[in-house]
Amino acid sequence: MVASYLSNKKEDEKDEDEKEENEQSVEHLSPQDLLKRHIKRAKNVRARLREERLQRITRYRSRLRLLLPPAIEQCRNDTAAGN
Incomplete structure (x- = not known):
């Protein structure tokens, strides 16, 4: 339970870092690249x-x-109840 909480916390920190990077780089991406990123994230x-x-x-x-x-x-109880 604690291990899953810690791993979720680490994932949340990674997500926050990725969000900051994504916000900066999203402005420079083409629609195709944005779609690829979205699909990759959705799969994850x-x-x-x-x-x-x-x-x-x-x-x-x-x-x-x-x-x-x-x-x-x-099964025994079911057959006994049926008789």
């Missing part, structure tokens, strides 16, 4: 969000496993 954002979502799924899946009975017991 989507990859980061996908990774965060997968980490949340993994974390919640392990918690849910602790709460639910094993699959074998669940």
